[in-house]
Amino acid sequence: MKVLLIKDVKSLGKAGEVKEVKDGYGKNFLIGKGLALHATNDVLRKYEAQKKREKEQEAKEIAEAEKLAETLNSTKLTIKHKVGANGHLIGSVTNKEISEALSSEFKIELDKKNISLEKKIKAPGIYEVTCKLGHAVNANLKVDIIGE
Template identity: 85%
Template sequence: MKVLLIKDVKSLGKAGEVKEVKDGYGKNFLIGKGLALHATNDVLKKYEAQKKREKEIEAEEIAQAEILAEKLNATKLTIKHKIGANGHLIGSVTNKEISDALEKDFEIIIDKKNITVDKKIKAPGIYEVDCKLGHAVHANLKIDIIGE
């Protein structure tokens, strides 16, 4: 019997492969445990259509991430932060502050976990931070820290 593997099966194959197996193994173990489907023409066509849709969705997400990366690379974000008597910032500018300022000023929503600050920002000046946008797309955002 031919089966379409839905999940990786050790010593048999990876998800998406069509394999020839014995009837009992296919029906009782693979199909019974939800690891495979009986490889009929309908099942194979549905699987191919699903994979095609997933690729299209992924391509669209990559295109949107690249557009956002271009926008972020061209953006200069200004953040006002309190300054102490010694000329340094009170505390430091965090990735949460950067995320909130991006959302407030430019209506760009990036999770704070996806913003990487190399060194702590403890003094006024211009800094660059890395923003992960998904699908291995990154952007460099320039930040101008000014005191208030």
């Protein structure tokens, strides 16, 4: 019996492979536990079509991420923050604050978890912040902190 593995099976193969197995093992264990499907022509065609759709979706997401990266690399974000008597900021500028400023100023929605600060921003100046956009696409955003 031929089966199409949907999940990795130890000592048999990886997901997407077509394997020849004994009938009992295929029907009772692999298909019964949802690890494989009976490898008919129809099932193989559907699986290939699904893989093709997933690749197209991934390519579309990568293109959108690269376009956003270009936008962020050429953007300079200005944030006003309160300054204490010693010239340092009161508190620090957080990735949440940067995310909110991007949203309000440039209409770019970026989750605060995707903005990484090398060290806390505690003084006015220009800083470079790394933004993770998914699919191994990163952007560097320049953030200008102005005291008020």
